[in-house]
Amino acid sequence: MLSALLIFLPLVASLMVFMIKGNAARNFALGAAVAEFVLAVFVYCQFKMGNHYQDLTMNNIWVKSLNIHFSIGIDGMSLLMVLLTTFLVPLIILSSFTTAYEKPNAFYGLILFMQMALVGVFTSNDGFLFYVFWELALIPIYFICLLWGGENRGKITFKFFVYTLLGSLFMLVGLIYLYSHTGYGSGLKSWAVQDLYNAGRSMNESQQSAVFWMIFVAFAIKMPVFPFHTWQPDTYVTSPTSGTMLLSGIMLKMGTFGLIKWLLPIVPLALTKWGGTAITLSVFGIVYASCIAIVQKDFKRLIAYSSIAHVGLISAGILSANQQGVQGALIQMMSHGVNVVGLFLIADILMRHTGTRDSDKLGGLRNMNGQFAVLFLIILLGAVALPLTNGFVGEFLLIGGVYQYDAWMAGFAGLTVILGAVYMLRSYQNIMLGEKNVNVGAFGPLATSDKVVLITICAVVIAFGVYPKPLNDLAEPAVKMLLNNMK
């Protein structure tokens, strides 16, 4: 029941927000998002107390002829993702307070609708339901980018939409193929996640390979992993900041989460055969995207490429399919989500205060606002994975996980440690340090809402860097169970 509430609360709130006129919409949306976060924390407490089954799962028949169930449930992994989603959405809403969007009711309604779909993706235990939520999540973000985006948004959003939809259709085919293999014993076909696992494992290697690639492509496009990433930088740059945050902070995790829950346990044979190829792509993407980030002038585009690099490491860790790799991926998904939202907010603040994000046109901002410089630096350190920031724990486990797969691959992936420092510090220096650039006017104090969001994020960056145990406690047993399930 509780988990269903997690899905329906944002849905109802979203419908109500649509009907509210004017700026009251955003306050209401913020309230709803905070309420949702409180609910998620409550669910977390329930989960910690060992109440796993009565309230946290729900399984009703939905379409009888195809044996589709409305089946949702919470385990360690999905709880992490739900917490991330519900934590970020209020911050995303709050960070948009300084920008006056037209038709705020539609804007915030779509964000809440998106939240509903995201929570659905993370909690569904039924293949068909998963697909439905997966596609539902695409609709609001499409409109957010299309209606409130920047330059060239029509063309770019169209490309994004078609590209991801194409991937999703591959996945649909893969899922249907799996579905058709279910029910060997009983003859009753089923979409339940465990049945799909069994169906996948009953296949031979070539069948598994087909399923692997069909589903992997969908996730690879969503994350995105090299070479399926070219929609991403343009879309991130063009979208309104809130849209970018949703895309990079949460939606990207649909891909990585899908990889863990909906691909790893299904195709063990194909993983042995094709995992190396996929890891190579991911790891190459890390270096490739990091290099590209080095030459970016636009800070928002730089974060977009750095996000590809980070997600490449996450994907490589997952595909190495060992405890450290997958657990590190989960931890890193949490921290990347938080950090990237902070970085995009910083890009937005730069744009609002100075009218540009081009590092050549900026410089010396630290002279005018020391507080902003410190907050920026802390989040940046999280992004370059300095120990005692949240980015480090995940990155260490990830590199360790990849190392167990292949030592050289890990060394190559580890270049992110160096290249990340190169591009992040270079842009920080160009933007914040040095003498004040003549093109920059005044850089006043931060708006309260921005300050609240940045400080919250900084607190999380340090808190979970020093004491990541709560996250690990959720991730560790869940991953262990998943990997045992694979054997």
Next chain:
Amino acid sequence: MIKLIGLVPLFPLIGFLINGFFGKKMSKSLSGGIACVSVLASFVVAVLAFLELQHSANKSHVIELFSWINSDTLKIPFSLLFDPLSSIFLLIITGIGFLIHIYSTGYMHDDDGFSRFFTYLNLFVFFMLLLVLGNNYLVMFVGWEGVGLCSYLLIGFWFKNTAFNNAARKAFVMNRIGDLGFLMGIILIFVTYGSISYGEVFAKAGTGGTAVVTSIALLLFIGAIGKSAQIPLYTWLPDAMAGPTPVSALIHAATMVTAGIYMVVRSNVFYSISEVASETVAVVGIATALFAATIGLLQNDIKKILAYSTVSQLGLMFLGLGVGAYSSSVFHVTTHAFFKALLFLGAGSVIHAMGGEQDVRKMGGLKGKIKITYITMLLGTIAISGIPPFSGFFSKDEILAHVYEHNKILWFLGMVTSMLTAFYMFRMLFLTFFGNFRGTHEQEHHLHESPKSMTVPLMVLAGLSVVGGLIGLPEFWGQHNWIGEYLSPIILRPDPSILSHETEWTLMGLAVLAAGVVIYFAHAMFITNDVLPENNEEKLKPWQKLIANKYYVDELYNAVVTKPLDIISSFFHKFMDLQVVDGIVNSTGKAVTGIGSVVRLLQTGNIGFYIVSMVLGVVLILLFTFII
């Protein structure tokens, strides 16, 4: 007190938090006071714990704080280790750290970023203490990267200056190259031994197989190369002199750069097992020592001379580690911390007096004007040059004696290095304090001795530089080599000297003689003949030009690493990404549109045409069915 060893890093952390949050609102004296007191408190705790350890039978105390990262078999607690090695480093860090904090209150007094400076400095002390106190490699790594961060922040402390910022960034990135090696080493340790806590790993070290142990040792050494500025990752350290002088003294001379030594000593088990790794350490060490010493000969920036001297001395320490003389190297770390901190602080005092001037060509004749600085620096210079009975003599001699046992060629090169050291140090001293004043009138008028807060630390450090050698008097003097015995529990194969007393006396005599000759030569050159370094680079001889330009290593790195990286990045961005990868995606889209635009023509809109094609279709289907 050992139970409370967690307090040692805690105090500077508290100081950091107070200064970080409220520093701007506090007065300078309060802010500096908090910073100094926090380090002093750590020092007191460290001393008490040190004394307790002397009487404790158990030499290795582990204090668990909390469990940090758990992942199946990988369990990494955040725990501290207090044993002889960490206790010595604790004393160095907190003791010298405290003196340098005091000094900084005077040196930075007129700076706008006063409280910010102490915030960073306290944070540095915290991370440095964590580095040496950690009970496993990952906690060491936390401190390791943390001090790197503080080094970055402090080198670029005057953040309006682009050159300083570049130096800071260079330091951070070069350190990170080393850190990657370190990180991979840690992972390999975990994969091999299933743990990264020192005790468990060292107990099982032999089971790993020589090849694996060699890889571990070499990977860890890459980290040490980055942090301790050895070839090929040493170029950041001279540039790091951009930071305020107390920072150069604390971070880039006394403590942080010796972290590499600490790490190798801590992991001495691996190096004892792996011959290859030890030899690599020795070769890299002596190469760096010699290379940096030659560069030091022709530098004219007082801080750069000291920086190259630091690089060279660190190389000497690695040489010692490479031949297995671990306790001797720690001994040299200690004495080096005394006299190098002294020299840097003295240089700071000189710079302070000269109103920011750092070029020795524009100084001269200062000995009468700033007496305390002159005397203390003289003592420091004698100590580093290896004149008995000053501290540097004992530690350097001990290392060289061990080197002599292992390899005569390395010993000879080490001797050459220490002669070069004596030469460039006295060159610096003579150019700065002797002869005539070569600066402007304004500077001459402005010359003054530094305030008490700066001179007192100088005097304390000078005292330590003089008597510091007592902790490691040579055994063949019939003395008790305290530090060697103290450290023996943590060293797998202690390396007692097997040389005969005659040989040792000869070596010692040779070293003193060589130093004396060199000093005499320097005296003749710079005092008697009054030779001044050439101002015009055009007039230098080719070899001088080569050395003065630091062998063009920076230019080489620029051409081999930085430029290609930029070119590859641009290539990836402009060609690979926008043309090839995205090109394929876009052309897929275009292909669909293209096919569509051709097929579209079939839709003529003419009903007649549709009907005819429909009937034709039906006829074709019928034909098809009937024929087949």
Next chain:
Amino acid sequence: MLNGISINYYLLLSTVLFIIGAVGVMARRNSIIIFMCIELMLNAVNLMLVSFSTLHNDPKGQVFVFFIMAVAASEVAVGLAILTMIYRNIKHIDTDLLTNLKN
């Protein structure tokens, strides 16, 4: 045999009618004529249905024919209405001139 006439003749007539209708639809451009030709084709089919229905003594075919006639009648009503509208708008009922949607 139906009423002494072989079923083949019914079929022949029906086919001829259908072909006349189809060719008419293809060849002519006047909407009214096309319309009449469509009716012709429908009736050709009706004829065939009735014939077979009688042959097999099965009334289902004739029921079908009633449906077709009803549909054809309503189609005529709607179709002629559309034609009237088209004529009012473009003063013509030539199908080739109806190209408004093309661009």
